[in-house]
Amino acid sequence: MRLICNRALAALPAVMAVTFIVAGPGALTPRAQTPKRLALVGGMLLTGYEVPPIHHAAVVIEGNKIVAAGPASEIKIPADATVVDTSGRAMLPGLIETHGHLIVLGHGAYETWFPWITAHGGDAMLTRVMEISARQLLMAGVTTTIDLGAPLKPSLSIRDRINKGDVVGTRALVSGPWIARLSGPGAGGAMQVGFGGFNIASSAEAAQKVEELAAAGVDHIKAHSGLTLEDYKAIVDAAHRHRLRVYAHVYAETDVRHALEAGVDVLQHVGSAGTAPPYSKELITDIVNAGRPVVVTAAHRAWVYQDTAEFPERLQDPDLKRAFGPDIYAEVQDSLKNWWTLGYFQRTDREMLYRERGVRQFIESGAVMGMGTDSGTPMNFHSEALWREIKVHVDMGMTPTRAIAAATRVNAQIIGKGRELGSIEPGKLADIIVVNGNPLFDITALSHVEMVVKDGAVYKGGPPVDAKPRSSGIAPPR
Numbered sequence: 001m002r003l004i005c006n007r008a009l010a011a012l013p014a015v016m017a018v019t020f021i022v023a024g025p026g027a028l029t030p031r032a033q034t035p036k037r038l039a040l041v042g043g044m045l046l047t048g049y050e051v052p053p054i055h056h057a058a059v060v061i062e063g064n065k066i067v068a069a070g071p072a073s074e075i076k077i078p079a080d081a082t083v084v085d086t087s088g089r090a091m092l093p094g095l096i097e098t099h100g101h102l103i104v105l106g107h108g109a110y111e112t113w114f115p116w117i118t119a120h121g122g123d124a125m126l127t128r129v130m131e132i133s134a135r136q137l138l139m140a141g142v143t144t145t146i147d148l149g150a151p152l153k154p155s156l157s158i159r160d161r162i163n164k165g166d167v168v169g170t171r172a173l174v175s176g177p178w179i180a181r182l183s184g185p186g187a188g189g190a191m192q193v194g195f196g197g198f199n200i201a202s203s204a205e206a207a208q209k210v211e212e213l214a215a216a217g218v219d220h221i222k223a224h225s226g227l228t229l230e231d232y233k234a235i236v237d238a239a240h241r242h243r244l245r246v247y248a249h250v251y252a253e254t255d256v257r258h259a260l261e262a263g264v265d266v267l268q269h270v271g272s273a274g275t276a277p278p279y280s281k282e283l284i285t286d287i288v289n290a291g292r293p294v295v296v297t298a299a300h301r302a303w304v305y306q307d308t309a310e311f312p313e314r315l316q317d318p319d320l321k322r323a324f325g326p327d328i329y330a331e332v333q334d335s336l337k338n339w340w341t342l343g344y345f346q347r348t349d350r351e352m353l354y355r356e357r358g359v360r361q362f363i364e365s366g367a368v369m370g371m372g373t374d375s376g377t378p379m380n381f382h383s384e385a386l387w388r389e390i391k392v393h394v395d396m397g398m399t400p401t402r403a404i405a406a407a408t409r410v411n412a413q414i415i416g417k418g419r420e421l422g423s424i425e426p427g428k429l430a431d432i433i434v435v436n437g438n439p440l441f442d443i444t445a446l447s448h449v450e451m452v453v454k455d456g457a458v459y460k461g462g463p464p465v466d467a468k469p470r471s472s473g474i475a476p477p478r
C-alpha cells in the first residue's frame, strides 16, 4: 500500500513539500487560503457515488474547481501544485446539511434562548450566534447548509458575508422566515417569534409571502406547520414561478400527504423517526413512486436524548466552550442543567417506541433519502449533528456508502446543486474533507474531520496561509 503511494509521490516533480497539519479540535485558527493549484495525494477517495472507493488516490484542484480525481498513479500532478499528503486518511466530498438553523446552537429552550439574545445585545448577539454556528458547521466538514428558518435580514446577511469571505463558515443557502398557519398560543409562541416565522391566514397570503421572500432574494422556501392542501399548493405555485424549491416541515400522515400532492420538493422530518407513528404503506409507496426526496431528521430527539442519557459529558465538550465563548457557553450550560425535563423532549417516550420503524420504513422502501438534522435544536450541536444523523441511518440498515452518498451527492441533487456540488469529479466545486479513519468500516470516522476544503480554499488542516477565501462559485437562485 505504502509503495504505490510513495511511487506516486516520488513520480511528482520537485513539488513544494507541504506537511499535512493535523489540527486538534479547535486548535487551529482556521484561515482560508486559495492556492492556485492544490493536490490532495495518497488517501482513500470516496467520490460520493455508490461505488467502491478509489485507494491511494489523488485529487487536483485548480482555483475553486476539481480538475482531476482518480488513482494517484494515473493522475498527473501539476509542477506548481501545493501538495498535501493525505496518506492513511479518507477523502470525501464536503458534507451537505439539508436542515440546519444557524440562529440556535443547542440551547435547551427557545422560550429562554431568544429573550436571552435580546437581553444580551439583540441583533449583534444574533449575528454572533449565526457566525459561530456557521463556523462550527464548516469545521465539522459541512461545507454547505440549507438553513430552514430565521429572520430575513440576518439570514441574507450571513449568507452573503460568508460568500464574500468576511466570515469563515459553511456555504449557507437560506429560507429566511418560514410560512406557517398557527392559532392559539403557537401563533405568538417563542419558537414562531424567535425564528421569525410568518403566520398566514389564507392561501393567498401564503403566496404573497413567497413573493416577498423571492423578491428579497432567499434561496428556497420553508413551509412550516398548520398548512392546508390549498396553502401548500399556493406556496409551491408561487415558489416554482421563481424557481425556488419548497421544503415542508411535516409529521402527521395527512400533512405529508398534502405536501406530497401539492408538489413540495423535499419532505422534511416525515415523522422525525417516531414523532408520528410509522406511515401507511400506501403513503410510502406514493412517495417512492413520485421520487420525492425525504429527509428524516432522525437523530435530534429520540437518539440525542438517549445518547445524552448514556453520556451526559457530551454536553461539556470543550470544543463547545471554545466555539461559543464564555457567555454563550454559560447560558447553554444553564439551559441544559436538567436537560431531561426540557419541553423539547416531552414526546421522547413515544418516539423511542417508533423511532427505528420510522427510519427503517424509508430505508427499506427505496425512497430517495437525503440527510439533514435540524442542527442547532436542543442538545443537537452543529459540531456533531450530521455525523450523528448519518450514524443512525447506518445503524438502521443503510450501507455506509449509501449514507455518505445521501449526505453528499443526493443532498446536492435535492437542493438543486447537483451540477456544482456533492461529488469529487472534474468540473465540480472543490468541496472536499479529509477524515481520520475509514468511514466505510466505522461511520463515526466522520466525526474526525482533519481537513476542510471549501470552494478550493483550505479552512482547516493543510498548509496554513493567510488569505481571504474567494466568493462562492454557487450561482444565485435566479
Ligand SMILES: [Zn+2]
Pocket (backbone or CB within 6 Å): 249, 268, 269
Ligand atoms: Zn421543521
Ligand SMILES: [Zn+2]
Pocket (backbone or CB within 6 Å): 099, 101, 148, 149, 374
Ligand atoms: Zn427545523
